[in-house]
Amino acid sequence: MELVQIYQCLCDVTRLRLLNLLGQGPLCVCHFQTVLKEPQVKISKHLGYLKARGLVEAKREGNWMIYQLVSKASPELKANLACLQDCVREQAIFKADLARLRKADLSCSPIKADGQPVPRGRRCC
Amino acid sequence: MELVQIYQCLCDVTRLRLLNLLGQGPLCVCHFQTVLKEPQVKISKHLGYLKARGLVEAKREGNWMIYQLVSKASPELKANLACLQDCVREQAIFKADLARLRKADLSCSPIKADGQPVPRGRRCC
DNA sequence: TGATTATATTCCTTTATAGGAATGTATTTG
DNA sequence: CAAATACATTCCTATAAAGGAATATAATCA
Numbered sequence: 001m002e003l004v005q006i007y008q009c010l011c012d013v014t015r016l017r018l019l020n021l022l023g024q025g026p027l028c029v030c031h032f033q034t035v036l037k038e039p040q041v042k043i044s045k046h047l048g049y050l051k052a053r054g055l056v057e058a059k060r061e062g063n064w065m066i067y068q069l070v071s072k073a074s075p076e077l078k079a080n081l082a083c084l085q086d087c088v089r090e091q092a093i094f095k096a097d098l099a100r101l102r103k104a105d106l107s108c109s110p111i112k113a114d115g116q117p118v119p120r121g122r123r124c125c
Numbered sequence: 126m127e128l129v130q131i132y133q134c135l136c137d138v139t140r141l142r143l144l145n146l147l148g149q150g151p152l153c154v155c156h157f158q159t160v161l162k163e164p165q166v167k168i169s170k171h172l173g174y175l176k177a178r179g180l181v182e183a184k185r186e187g188n189w190m191i192y193q194l195v196s197k198a199s200p201e202l203k204a205n206l207a208c209l210q211d212c213v214r215e216q217a218i219f220k221a222d223l224a225r226l227r228k229a230d231l232s233c234s235p236i237k238a239d240g241q242p243v244p245r246g247r248r249c250c
Numbered sequence: 251t252g253a254t255t256a257t258a259t260t261c262c263t264t265t266a267t268a269g270g271a272a273t274g275t276a277t278t279t280g
Numbered sequence: 281c282a283a284a285t286a287c288a289t290t291c292c293t294a295t296a297a298a299g300g301a302a303t304a305t306a307a308t309c310a
Contacts, residue, residue, distance in 0.1 A: 003212055007136035012268080013129050029287060041270065044288060049267095063277050063286055076212040083208040087128055087201040124286075137298080154257060166300065169258060174297090188256055188307050249256075 005053050006080050013093075014038065014046050016084065019069070020094045021101055022056065023085055026068035030125035035100045064124065130178050131205050138218075139163065139171050141209065144194070145219045146226055147181065148210055151193035155250035160225045189249065 009015055017036055021027060032043045047067055050056045055077065058067045069081065088094040134140055142161055146152060157168045172192055175181045180202065183192045194206065213219040 003216070004136055004138050004141065007132050007141075011129055011132035011136050014268090016129065016132075030285090039270075040287070041289090042268085044286095045268085048288075060276085065287060079208050079212055083204050087204055091128070139298090155255090164300075165257070166259090167298085169256095170298080173258075185257095185306085190257060 001054050001074055001077065003076050006055070006077055009050055009053050009055050010080065010084065012046065014042060015050060016088070017094065017097055018043070018046055018050065018067075019055070019081065019084060020088050021097060022067065022069050023081070024098070024101060026066050027106075028061070028064040028066050028124065030064070031101075031104060031106060032067075034104055034125050035097055126179050126199055126202065128201050131180070131202055134175055134178050134180050135205065135209065137171065139167060140175060141213070142219065142222055143168070143171055143175065143192075144180070144206065144209060145213050146222060147192065147194050148206070149223065149226060151191050152231075153186070153189040153191050153249070155189070156226075156229060156231060157192075159229055159250050160222055 010019075014036070018032060021032065021035060029040070029043055029047065032038075032047070033040055036043065047056065047058070051058055051067075054070060056067050057070050058065050060066075070077070073081070135144075139161070143157060146157065146160060154165070154168055154172065157163075157172070158165055161168065172181065172183070176183055176192075179195060181192050182195050183190050185191075195202070198206070
C-alpha cells in the first residue's frame, strides 16, 4: 500500500476518531455510532473508506459487522498508527471518545471482557 | 494546528517529496523544480499549500525564495515528520530525489557547504 | 530603464471527497 | 413468513483539491 493512501485515510477527523477507538480493539458499527454520536451513513461510509484502502478489516458476526485494525499491517501503517495514538493521547475529542467507549455497553461486541460467548440476535444499541 | 491539517498536507506525493527534501535543509524553489522535475506552478502551489498550513516557512533571499521546515514545530508535527522520514527511507522515489539533490548545484541556496556568502543575482537553475 | 530570472497568482477544468436522504440487503427473532 | 435490527449503497449537492496555461509581481543585471 502506498504511503500517500495511509495519509489520505488520516486526513478526516471522523476517520481519526474511528481509528482511535479501534486502537482499543474490535468494534461493531453501532458502537461507533453510539460513541461518536454521528449518523449511521457517516460511520458506515468512513469505515468503508478505511476498509477499501486496507487500514481495517471487517467480518460479519451474526447481525453485526465487526471492524478491527488490519492484522498484518505494513511497517509504514504500523508506524503511522503508533504515531497517531501518540499524538491523540492529549486531545480532548479523542479522550472523550475513549471515555464514552469505556462507559458503553459492549455486549454485542467480541471485545466483551469476561470472554463469554457473544449473545447474538438481541438489540444492540 | 490541528492534527488533521498535518495529515492533509501529507496526503499528496508531491508534498511528501518536498518535505523529504526539506528534511535535508532549506532549499529554494528552483532546486525543487530541478530535483523533482516538476513544473514550476506545481512546486510553487504545493509549497504555498504547506506554508499556508504552517508546515514550512519562507524567506526571500535576493531573487529567490528559500523554504524550510518550520523552526518551532508542534509536538504532533515533529512526530509526524519524524515518522515520515522513517517511512520514506526505503522508498525508491524518495531515495532518488535525495540522490538528485546531492548531485545538484546548490550554489544559490543557503545550504552551500563551504559557508561562503551566497552569490546573488546570477542564474540559478 | 529594459531585459532577465525567480516565483506567485489567477482562471479554468477535472476529479475527489464529505454529508445527508432515501433505499436496499442481510440476518435474526417471533 | 413478517417484522425488526444492523449495515451498506445509491443518488444528489456542495466543496476542496490537483494540474496546467497564462499572466502578474519582485528583484537583479546590463
